[in-house]
Amino acid sequence: MDKKVRVRFAPSPTGGLHIGGVRTVLFNYLFAKHNNGDFILRIEDTDQNRFVPGAEEYIFECLKWCGLEPDESVVHGGEYAPYRQSERKEMYKQYAEQLAKDGKAYYAFDTPQELEEKRKAVSNFQYDQSSRSGMKNSLTLNDDEIKRLLNENQPYVIRIKMPHDETVGFVDMIRGAVNFNTSQVDDKVLLKADGMPTYHLAVVVDDYLMKITHAFRGEEWLPSSPVHILLWQYLFGLENMPQWAHLPLILKPDGKGKLSKRDGDRLGFPVFAMNWTDPKTGELTHGFRERGFLPEAFINMLALLGWNDGTEQEVFSLKQLVEKFSMERVHKGGAKFDYEKAKWFNHEWMKRSTVDSLQSMVKQLLREAGVEVNDDGRLKAVIELVKDRCTLIPDFVQQSAFFFQSPKEIDVTAIKPKWNEHKQQFFVELIRAYQLSITWQHDDLENIFKEIAAASQLKPGELMLPFRIMLVGGKFGPGVFDVAAILGKQETIDRIKRTLQLVQ
């Protein structure tokens, strides 16, 4: 096999990177790396008019975050530049005209309005071999007429002329042999009236010129593959065609259809890899990164959505995925996206993450929440204590902010109703005892607490909750004595005193 696995990726015309797109790139990456190939990704925009600034850079940032960096960065040039279709426009046109010259394609002068009317008049109208003889194109018009229209600069498109009753097919890496009869497929537009190619022409020309070896794409492209196969046959030879794999779709969790970015807002989960703001509409689509997912968990989740290694293992690092990946085990059927399961993956990776790898992220997060961390030693201890309790990174705010600043709100309503002089005395006593304590370890704090409780003839259970509220502000967080141990003597005592004043 060619050592270089070259892959091309076209971003969505409106920008952003859907998780389905990430998965496509991920499988490409895994396949390339598993086979000891180089992973070379070419990103191009698809349409000048719809091109959104920053779309390519955004995609590279996403891939970088995921750990899927291509071996050569080609976003700003490289051997096969330019990548923007608008800059390659003339080249596509030449190929389209060549096809017309060879009788494999033809000029069509039908206006969009005429086509619209036709579709209204004839149900299920298709521009194909059964209908093209009744349309305005270079097959039905005589040469003089065609020349006249061209001279008058009448807009035209170039359509592929689908042959009659031939079987075209290919072997899909996932699905095996797939065949089509050319009589069933329509005469797709190859070159639009504005001179830009459609995807069908562009994908074939670019894959050839950029020496693409493997093309992975979504299942929705399967029906147009006969067009592409024919173009390969006509233009560059079937033997040069990349190997294709059509990946199953990621479906909506409820209802039907493929997962769209709108479903994210509707159902409350991200659909893109990272936040993306459409520069034209200002519309924000949420990303997994900003929602607080770890990249390891994100790609792990995506890989398992459509692939598994046949064992019961579910948690894989990228390295393990590369090791175990095989195309044969990629599923054929689409999978409904399950956000709960996605969060489970993140929790698993959270537990596995080291304190060091989380430290800067958590520090940043706390800063954004208005909590400044000055003591990195304490931060490490806190993360260690708390990370198993966090599913998403933002959970660290609630779980650890109170270690660095005394709680802004103290939930006194949770203790006030059952408060009495007796308890008040206990905490006064506790302050005194803690003040005198030489050590400040979890076990010592607990023992002192219990001894005083026993002496005051109070059950520790009645006192633990108030103590917790005093230290963390609410009914949450790790064990109270763990909290007290990290807070230190002075801070613990201060917090007790402070709340005692509130409940009186």
Next chain:
RNA sequence: GGCCGGUUCGUCUAUCGGCUAGGACAUCUCCCUUUCACGGAGGAAAGACGGGUUCGAUUCCCGUACCGGCUACCA
């Protein structure tokens, strides 16, 4: 409508002719935790339907049903 794909617990999936159909998420019960989680133990939960082939079909073949995709001068 046509074409192309797909079809195992609610969801993601294991099974490559021999099953008491396994796991995970979610759900329920219990335990642990004198907070909230984590964690632990257990329960309920599936092979779309009909025909073949076979000693034996979830597994192979054919039909039907259902789901999805495509059927744009969008990708």
